[in-house]
Amino acid sequence: MGREAREGFVVRWSDRSEHFIQGSTFLDVKKAFGWKNDVLMVRVIDDTQPQVLELRDRIDRDCAVEPLGFNDEHARGALRHTASHVLAQAVKRLFPDVRLGIGPAIEDGFYYDFDTGHRFTPEDLDDIEKEMRRIVKQNLPITREFMSKEDARKVFEEADEPYKVELIGELPDGEPISVYRQGEFFDLCAGPHVPYTGYLKAFRLLSIAGAYWRGDENRPMLQRIYGTAFMDKEALDAHLANLEEIKRRDHRRLGRELGLFSIEEEGGPGLVYWHPKGALVREIIEHFWKEEHRKRGYEIVYTPHIAKLDLWEVSGHWDWYSENMYSPIDVDDTKYLLKPMNCPFHILIYKGKTRSYRDLPIKYAELGTVYRYERSGVLHGMLRVRGFTQDDAHLFCRPDQLEEQLIGVLDLTQFMLKTFGYDEFYCMLSVRDQEDKASYIGDDEIWEQAEAALENALKAKNLDYQIDVGEAKFYGPAIDINIKDAMGRLWQGPTIQADLNLPERFDIHYIGEDGQRHRPVMIHRTVLGAMERFIGGLIEHYAGAFPMWLSPVQVRVMPVSDKQSDYAKVVAKHLEKQGLRTECDLGQDKIGYKIRQAQLEKVPYMIIVGDKEKQAGNISVRHRSLGDLGPMGLDEFASKAKQEVLSKSLESVFARS
């Protein structure tokens, strides 16, 4: 009691404790405990909720502290947030007419939005970086002050910062507004920040892009400068090297180099041409997909590419998405639509006859090619296209089967992702925003049931999940799964949606035990998403080096010279007979060149045959990443290679030995 009366506070860290007088900040704590400058923030632990505070915050109670470095997301964010302020300060020095938008820390860096008549160029970035270094060198203290809303508005009006004034207008009345200062620069900002600009050791500006003010396309387009910051040069360099690696893995580049696919300007944007090798990869995946679905009780169907527009009027999609569909085609005075989705077709099949409760669940699966008019600016290689093949399925079931069916879908999903080597994934439960009735159809009771069923399924599968309010589709809640690839990037993966809309709209039913008509529940799901996007992602995940079972060419046989050509052909033929996709390189090039070619094409196994092998009747094996594996009997290799294919192994069978 009577804290105010006390002289100061006791702060504990590890097994030490120090006494601090009134007005002390955590900078004093840092000094007292001898922490280095890699401590960016502190976590304060007392009998209330642990709290993350800035080093400049005052100590106002007895507590235990924990230093937070770059590995802590709050601390990392603070450093990068400060970097964005330093960026803004530098830009204001060099281009005094800029007006500031917002400048937050983001996933791997930070950005700041500027409004100015000047068009930023890459050369400007160098100058801005230089100015930023100057600001860092000045080691300006970064201080926070609070002011009333009225004062804040006055300050930013005087500073001619209309965007800031707009933001202030939306802040709650009565609460103090925080403004950060460093040298001549000040900014409306909630923080947190590190205490000095000098804390910024390693940063880099990366790119310039347009961004609408507040993400609204009806508002001005600002110029956004992206950058990133780390604790030291090594970490920054590692991050930049990682960006290079991502570029190296770009599926658009690998797709061309490996002869997998192309997009033809003459044919139109967003439309993919699968070349022989890419088509082969796709065929293998589709074959696997179909087998796996049949095993799990799905029935494969095919449906048309176009159909009467009425179908999508009935479904409701025409109302919600018509601007994202290709324009209707007039056929004999009736409007037809290039299909943007498969659902209505599967419903028509379901509807084609009377279904008994005993027939359910009915599970129709289709690799259905759909066309959607995506805005030109969003197209991106195979990852965002206008024509794509969904690995679609619709499950019609009784309400009492819903949860078990959802569990089955999650199970299939996990199995598929694991097979392709996606070991890490994150589930999001996308539910409706209860405030926003206009964005959804159907009544609350059904929504609650469906949301509960999805959540129970996740729990039953023991999956961690995050609830995303407002992310539900207009017709129902969903589980959206993000998968993490080999580069640590997240991709939109499987989606499992409960559909509360279509059964109603198409008036489908089944006859229950009681002889009455009942409404079935519908699940809409994709596991891979779309073949285009999935395989585009796989190319990057594997860096073009597909595992054996997916490799378009699994083995290439190469004679050292012409003299072994016949033997090479015999070897290749033998392997081919064993079902291995084998090529023979009979070119006149030296063996080193042939190997290089095979390496660049990422062929898993190279079989080298020279006089030695021909004499011994064996082969010499080289793996694309393990290198020379030495001589081996042909049958031994063939059986091991086949085993690698059949097990869909992600690594070479020779890796373990």
Place this chain on the structure above:
RNA sequence: GCCAGCGUAGCUCAGUUGGCAGAGCAACUGAUUUGUAAUCAGUAGGUCGUCGGUUCGAAUCCGUCCGCUGGCUCCA
């Protein structure tokens, strides 16, 4: 769709203040008979994305359209 940048041979790129369009790799032809990531020589290949303008003259300057890239927005 919006903002910015870009578009030269199959690929990666050079091309000065506007003055006859270049290289490396790939391809093709020939020589070479090769031992674990590039043998040598030669040949061919371009309406400089499109259309229009300025100019004695345009890959180069200006405009238009198309496409791509990075973002924004969007993704049933």
